[in-house]
Amino acid sequence: MNDKVKGPASYFPSIEKKYGQPVEHWLALIRERADDQRHMEIVAWLKSDHGLGHGHANALVAHELARRKNG
Known part of the structure; x- marks a missing residue:
């Protein structure tokens, strides 16, 4: 069984x-x-107001928008 997190959430530990x-x-x-x-x-x-890097900001936004879309 592979429990490795994939996709945008894989960035979360480094973002925190x-x-x-x-x-x-x-x-x-x-x-x-x-x-x-x-x-x-x-x-x-x-990026501009909070100083996040592009990859981190993109991962967070992609995760949240997908969650909203998929309910």
Whole structure:
């Protein structure tokens, strides 16, 4: 059995370590903007206003938007 996390969530441990906030902090911020902004607009905002790298910001946004889409 392979329990290795794949996809955007595979970035979560490094995101928490690098930025000092739990993933839920970032996902809550994304949820506040997800109804009004597109994926790359949210990524750009996380990068410019919060200092996240592109890969980390993209992983968080992709994860949250997929969760919203799939319910």
